[in-house]
Amino acid sequence: MLKVLIIGAGPAGLMAADHLSSLSYQVTLADRMPSPARKFLMAGRGGLNLTHSEQPDIFLARYREAAGFLEAYLKAFPPEDLRAWCQDLGQETFVGSSGRVFPIAMKASPLLRALLQRLDQPGVTFLSRTTWTGFAENGSATFDTPEEQGKTIEADAVLLTLGGASWPRLGSDGGWTSALEDKGIAISPLRPANCGFRIGWSPLLTERFAGTPLKRLRMTVNGQSAMGEAVISSTGLEGGLVYAFSADLRSLIETNGSADFSLDLRPDLSLDQLTRKLGAPRRKQSISTFLRKAAGLNPAETALLREPGPLPDTAQGLAERIKDLKLTTHATYDMDRAISSAGGICLDQLDDGLMLKALPGVFAAGEMLNWEAPTGGYLLQACFATGLGAARGIDRYLSQHKG
Numbered sequence: 001m002l003k004v005l006i007i008g009a010g011p012a013g014l015m016a017a018d019h020l021s022s023l024s025y026q027v028t029l030a031d032r033m034p035s036p037a038r039k040f041l042m043a044g045r046g047g048l049n050l051t052h053s054e055q056p057d058i059f060l061a062r063y064r065e066a067a068g069f070l071e072a073y074l075k076a077f078p079p080e081d082l083r084a085w086c087q088d089l090g091q092e093t094f095v096g097s098s099g100r101v102f103p104i105a106m107k108a109s110p111l112l113r114a115l116l117q118r119l120d121q122p123g124v125t126f127l128s129r130t131t132w133t134g135f136a137e138n139g140s141a142t143f144d145t146p147e148e149q150g151k152t153i154e155a156d157a158v159l160l161t162l163g164g165a166s167w168p169r170l171g172s173d174g175g176w177t178s179a180l181e182d183k184g185i186a187i188s189p190l191r192p193a194n195c196g197f198r199i200g201w202s203p204l205l206t207e208r209f210a211g212t213p214l215k216r217l218r219m220t221v222n223g224q225s226a227m228g229e230a231v232i233s234s235t236g237l238e239g240g241l242v243y244a245f246s247a248d249l250r251s252l253i254e255t256n257g258s259a260d261f262s263l264d265l266r267p268d269l270s271l272d273q274l275t276r277k278l279g280a281p282r283r284k285q286s287i288s289t290f291l292r293k294a295a296g297l298n299p300a301e302t303a304l305l306r307e308p309g310p311l312p313d314t315a316q317g318l319a320e321r322i323k324d325l326k327l328t329t330h331a332t333y334d335m336d337r338a339i340s341s342a343g344g345i346c347l348d349q350l351d352d353g354l355m356l357k358a359l360p361g362v363f364a365a366g367e368m369l370n371w372e373a374p375t376g377g378y379l380l381q382a383c384f385a386t387g388l389g390a391a392r393g394i395d396r397y398l399s400q401h402k403g
Contacts, residue, residue, distance in 0.1 A: 001024065001025070001026045001123070002025050002026065002156045002157075002398050002402055003025070003026045003027075003028070003154070003155040003156050003157075004020050004025045004026070004027050004028070004155055004156065004157050004158075004159065004394055004398075005028050005030065005141055005153055005155035005157070005158045005159070006020075006027060006028065006029045006030070006158075006159045006161060007030050007031075007132045007141065007158065007159070007160050007161065007162060008030075008031060008132075008160065008161035008162040008163060008171075008172075008366070008368075009029045009030075009031035009033075009036035009037060009126070009161075010036075010037055010039060010040055010161060010163055010171070010172070010366060010367075010383070011037065011040055011366065011380055011383040011384055011387065012161040012365040012366030012367075012383045012384065012386055012387030012390070013029060013031075013159065013161035013365075013366070013387060014029075014036065014037060014112075014115055014119070014387070015383075015384045015387035015388050015391070016159055016161065016365065016387045016388065016390055016391035016394075017029055017119055017124065017391075018115060018118065018119065019388055019391040019392070019395075020391050020394065020395070021119060021121065021123060021124050023395055024123070025123070025394075025395075025398075026123045026124075027123065027124045027125070028124075028125045028126075028127060028153065028155065029124070029125070029126050029127065030127040030130040030132065030141075030143060030153070031126075031127070031128055031130065031171065032129065032130060032131040032132070032171060033128065033129070033170070033171040034128050034129060035128060036112075036116070036126065036128075037108070037112050038170040038171050039163065039167050039170040039171060039172060040108050040112060040380075041108045041109060041112065042167065042170055043108060043380075044106075044107050044108025044109065044111075045107070045108075047102055047106045047107075048102060048103055048105075048106065048107060048108045048111070049100050049101070049102060049375070049376065049377045049380070050082060050083075050086065050093060050101050050102065050103065050377055050380055050381070051079040051082050051083070051100075051101045051377035051378075051380065051381040052079060052099055052100055052101060052376050052377040052378065052381070053079060053095045053099045053100070053101055054099050056074075056075075056078065059074070059079070059378070060074060062373050062374060062376070062378045063371055063372075063373050063378065063382065064247060064371075064372065064373075065371075066347065066369075066370065066371030066372070069347045069371065070371060070382055070385070070386070072352065072389075073382070073385040073386050073388075073389040074381065074382065074385050076385070076388070076389060076392075077384065077385040077388045077389070078385075079101060079377070079381060082101075082381060082384055082385075083101060085384075086103060086111060089111060089114040089115055089118065090114050091103045091104070091105065091110055091111045091114060092104045098376075100376055100377050101377055127143075127145075129145055129146055130143045130144075130145050130151075131143060131144045131145070132160075132162065132176065132179070133150075133179065134179035134182065134183075135179070135183065135359075135362075136152055139154075139361070140152040140153060140154045141153050141154075141155070141158055156361070156398055156402050157361050157362075157363065157394045157397060157398055158361065158362045158363065159362075159363045159364070159365065159390050159391070159394060160176065160180075160362065160363065160364040160365075160368060161364070161365050161366045161368065161387060161390075162176045162366075162368055163366060163367045163368065164190055164340060164341030164342075164343070164344060164367040164368065165190040165335050165341045166192065166193070166335055166336070166338040166339060166340050166341045167336070167338075167339075168335070168336055169336070172341075172367065174190045174335075174341070176368070177190065180345065180356075183358060183359060184358050185345060185346075185349055185356060185358060185359070186345075186346040186348075186349055187343070187344065187345060187346065188342075188343040188344060188345075188346055188370045189343050190335070190341045190342070190343040190344060191250060191332070191335075191341060191342045191343050192246075192250070192332040192333060192334070192335050192337075192338035192341060192342075193246055193247065193250070193338060193339070193340045193341050193342040193372045194243040194246055194338060194339035194340045194372075194374060194375050194379075195238070195243065195246050195250075195332050195333045195337060195338035195339065196233060196235075196236050196237060196238030196239075196242055196243075196332070196333040196337065197236050197237055197238075197242060197246075197249055197259070197329035197331070197332055197333065198235050198236040198329055198330065198331040198332070198333065199235075199236040199237055199307075199327060199328070199329050200330075201232075201234075201235075201236070201307065202306070202307060204303060204306075205232065205300075205303050205304065205307065206234050208299075208300075208303065209232050209299070209300040209303055209304075210232060210233055210234040211231065211232070211233065212231070212232045212300040213229060213230070213231050213232075213239070214229060214230045214231065214232065214239075214263075214265075214300070214301065214304075215229055216229075216265075216266070216267060216268065217229065217230055217241055217263055217264065217265065217267070218263070218264035218267040219241050219242070219244075219245060219261060219262070219263055219264075220261060220262045220263075220264070221245045221248045221249060221252075221259070221261045222248055222252070224245075224248070226241060226244055226245070227241070227267060228240050228241030228244065229241055230242050230263075232300060232304070235333070236329065236333070237327075237329075238333070240375065243339065243374060243375055244374050244375075245261070246332070246374075247342065247372060247374075249261065249329060249332075250332055250342070253329065253330065253331065253332070257330065258328050258329065258330045259328065259329050259330075260326065260327070260328050261326075261327060261328075261329070262324050262325055262326050262327070263304075263325040263327065264322075264323050264324065264325070265297060265301050265304070265305075265322050265323075265325060266295060266296065266297075266322055266323065269295075271319055271320065271323050274295060274319040274322060274323060275315050275316050275319040276315075277294045277295060278294050278295060278315035278318050278319050279315040280294055287302070287311065288302045291305075291318075295318075295322060297322070304325065305318075305321055305322065305325060307325075307327065308321070308325070308326055308327070339375060339379075340367065340372065340373075340379055341367065341372075342370075342372040343370055344367065344368050344369050344370040344371075345364050345368055345369050345370060346370050347369060347370055347371070350364065350369070351393075352393070353389075353390070353392070353393025353394070353396055353397060354386060354389055354390040354393045355393055355394075355397060361397065361401075363390045363393055363394055363397075364390065365383070365386040365387045365389065365390035366382075366383040366386055366387060367379070367383060369386065
């Protein structure tokens, strides 16, 4: 029986193990954590967003520069196939009002438990607390375990699914990059993605309003706008709307050293409508009370308006700042606070079966590859799709070279 070693027991690795075990390969899954899919379980605590139901062309565009590379894998395993795979594991899914797809259980644990039960069969072996350290001269994968340093495992094919570098305490710490660079594999540096951004808030905003949600925002970056929600933190701004622009903001910082963006705190009102409302007599009201009554701004939003400098003293000026609050960021949050990471194995290092061209018989999938996507189900969908794509590539490779 041919042997496949999968290093990394997250969504991509588990999907590959599921497919390869169904083809009667002997599969070994090695992971440095005590149990599999730690990050997957954490992602599902607030409601597991598996994928998205939007039109395929819109869906594919979410992957930005990597869309052309990922297209074949996403077409071979589209969102409807992921939903069918979940159903086959006994986990029904549904489409939410936003178009996002969730399991009815709204958790990752039932789906993971069902998958692990299916993988609990002869021919599938899990190795925990087994940290990959590279390849020996004979091609065997090398590992450190609590009992043994430099342990080797031989296999007919190896699949690397070690994840990116976000949430390192859950297993994906990006420590694999040097081992592949030593083999001549080109790696794009790992950077935070779907993350918050640091802003030099005033002490007032930091001390009084850290943790305050901003519920009705339009954010504009480089002429592109979107609606959503954000959260003021002690160090900057975070939340779903900010994550949607994280690639653009990070790129601007990398190019210019900073990134400018603007917030519209009252997107439901035009500039003229807001100006008329703010033209009402203020009388003896404090500015905070006046802005709450005339413009519907809460105290945190009023404090936010002061960040660029003193408030304008005209209705027109106030309205313009509310509709176009200009802010600047110079840095992302640290990697350990990012939802995902950008960078990884450069895509030109892989063939269409996701095998590393410089390392025959070694494949890679999931967040190790140099692609990124916003939250909304796109991250998991691409991890599952590339995991399956690599498993199919392994099957073709072994059929041609070992059959």
